Amino acid sequence: MALAGWxxxxxMEELARLDTPVHRLDARAKLLTxxxxxxxxxxxxxxxxxxxxxxxxYPLVLISLGRIPVRQIGRKILVAAPFAVVIGLFNxxxxxxxxxxxxxxxxxxxxxxxxxILLRFVLTVGAxxxxxxxTGMYRLGSGLVQLGVPRVFVMQLLFLHRYLxxxxxxxxxxxxxxxxRSGGTRTVxxxxxxxLVGHLLLRSLDRAERVYRAMVARGFDGQMPQMQRPVWRAxxxxxxxxxxxxxxxARAWNLAAELGRAFSGGGP
Amino acid sequence: MHMADALISPAVGGTMWAxxxxxxxxxxxxxxxxxxDNLVPMMxxxxxxxxxxxMLNFSIPGTGSSGxxxxxxxxxxxxxxxxxxxxxxxxxxxxxLFFADGxxxxxxxxxxxxxxxxxxxxxxxxxxxxxRGGHTGGRAWLGTIxxxxxxxxxxxxxxxVETKLSGISALPFATxxxxxxxxxxxxxxVEGLATASVVTFVVRARPEAIAxxxxxxxxxxLRPVLAGLAVAALLAGGVASWFASTHPDGLEWxxxxxxGKEELEVPASAIHERLGNVQEKTALLPDYDFRASEATxxxxxxxxxxxxxxxxxxxxxxxxxxTLALVVLLGLGLRSLPLRxxxxxx
Numbered sequence: 001m002a003l004a005g006w007x008x009x010x011x012m013e014e015l016a017r018l019d020t021p022v023h024r025l026d027a028r029a030k031l032l033t034x035x036x037x038x039x040x041x042x043x044x045x046x047x048x049x050x051x052x053x054x055x056x057x058y059p060l061v062l063i064s065l066g067r068i069p070v071r072q073i074g075r076k077i078l079v080a081a082p083f084a085v086v087i088g089l090f091n092x093x094x095x096x097x098x099x100x101x102x103x104x105x106x107x108x109x110x111x112x113x114x115x116x117i118l119l120r121f122v123l124t125v126g127a128x129x130x131x132x133x134x135t136g137m138y139r140l141g142s143g144l145v146q147l148g149v150p151r152v153f154v155m156q157l158l159f160l161h162r163y164l165x166x167x168x169x170x171x172x173x174x175x176x177x178x179x180x181r182s183g184g185t186r187t188v189x190x191x192x193x194x195x196l197v198g199h200l201l202l203r204s205l206d207r208a209e210r211v212y213r214a215m216v217a218r219g220f221d222g223q224m225p226q227m228q229r230p231v232w233r234a235x236x237x238x239x240x241x242x243x244x245x246x247x248x249x250a251r252a253w254n255l256a257a258e259l260g261r262a263f264s265g266g267g268p
Numbered sequence: 269m270h271m272a273d274a275l276i277s278p279a280v281g282g283t284m285w286a287x288x289x290x291x292x293x294x295x296x297x298x299x300x301x302x303x304x305d306n307l308v309p310m311m312x313x314x315x316x317x318x319x320x321x322x323m324l325n326f327s328i329p330g331t332g333s334s335g336x337x338x339x340x341x342x343x344x345x346x347x348x349x350x351x352x353x354x355x356x357x358x359x360x361x362x363x364x365l366f367f368a369d370g371x372x373x374x375x376x377x378x379x380x381x382x383x384x385x386x387x388x389x390x391x392x393x394x395x396x397x398x399x400r401g402g403h404t405g406g407r408a409w410l411g412t413i414x415x416x417x418x419x420x421x422x423x424x425x426x427x428x429v430e431t432k433l434s435g436i437s438a439l440p441f442a443t444x445x446x447x448x449x450x451x452x453x454x455x456x457x458v459e460g461l462a463t464a465s466v467v468t469f470v471v472r473a474r475p476e477a478i479a480x481x482x483x484x485x486x487x488x489x490l491r492p493v494l495a496g497l498a499v500a501a502l503l504a505g506g507v508a509s510w511f512a513s514t515h516p517d518g519l520e521w522x523x524x525x526x527x528g529k530e531e532l533e534v535p536a537s538a539i540h541e542r543l544g545n546v547q548e549k550t551a552l553l554p555d556y557d558f559r560a561s562e563a564t565x566x567x568x569x570x571x572x573x574x575x576x577x578x579x580x581x582x583x584x585x586x587x588x589x590x591t592l593a594l595v596v597l598l599g600l601g602l603r604s605l606p607l608r609x610x611x612x613x614x
Contacts, residue, residue: 053588064599094438124273150296157358159312171320194465208313260586
């Protein structure tokens, strides 16, 4: 992961500060709906492709209504893709049962399930990224607390997110120093590595201590203060109920195939 | 070895979420019980540190490749198991949310694989007895490396088991295990070496740093952990059986493998049958038709496999494309909608 990765985190936070209908929804509503989305998408049998397509609605609506740049989400999905692609590509090797033909092209179950895995991957990752981009870490954290996640854990999550930039900056400086002294390489031998990383650790701890003292001096009592208590409005309920109904509908009927038959007139 | 959502079933994901939730609740309780209030910021900064460390690589002598620190064991040595588990969990959450590294529903699996094993297995059962409190010297080096390898191998094995139980990937169990375990043996060696180097350095450079952190850590008795795990397992069992009754994918798949037949994908429960009635006919899943005709060529099967199947699969394809187009149009439409309230505010 390069330094650019952390700047991306910062950009996600900027996006979360926008003010759109999706951003105004309660964090809990978006969390619950996204979880429902993930569960339903994952519950499909492994050869299903067309049945999954209507589910692209949810992340795309979040992204469009939330004014989130598609390219940014797309790039993140691509960066994270290799593992799923590799595992997915094993399916055609192990599952060679032909299941359908398109003209002269015989498609095996393996290819179908490989395609299904890739589609699932894009859908689930896209939904999670869209959720963060239109909610932001802070609101997500208070939503988690209200949903009953242990406060210590959420606080720790928020601290981690805050310190990321601070420590990453220190790390970035070290990487630059190493590169300047060793002809552009980022790889050092083990002894140097130990002391470099050790120093980074000590510096981070010192930094944490200073930040902590500053926080205590400003009245920090072990809890993140909340500016305003989020209220659960009718639109939040409508958001959760509407999407859940859609997910159930799309799980029960293959909407894409129905539509396809209506257009092509094929099938029973 | 972060697992993605695409590869696991809701049953496995949900079960592991329950397990991870149990672990987090227990660890949070422990940390709250014993901690000074600066432990939580300390955990935050160490979590950020683990992220930043991945920018630095060191060369592995003789191989030409390089490695970096994963962090599970180092965090445990510095913070103690409970705080380390919480820190690992938050690292994995941030990775899932911001870097798309590991999925949200797979988060339970990832917390278990990458957090539980180093903190509650490798550390108390290998590292602590082996090093007997000292953090330097040959014993400590060996203990660290063995603990790191053990933690990673257990985690990798858990990935294989979870993937297999989910039944989304067609990889056979043994093949996947053979793929995963040697890689993680190597990664574990690197991880152990890096962890030991850093711990040795910190102990030499500023012994009180580790001491200060350790004084804040909770005393880790194994019994409450085991009790917590038992509760989590019970909970998980309940969740799993609930899921299993409506969605027997994983089991079905393994059965199919045992009997050597292709999976039939016939939904077993009544709800599923009712809901999946239409989908059954229309999804790209005509492999029911192969029950009678497993090995024969497709052309010969034409009479027994009527054009309906062909038609429906084309319908599926056409429908998918139309749906996708509609969804994209919807998205573009929503995007061009004016944000009334927003503009009023600005």
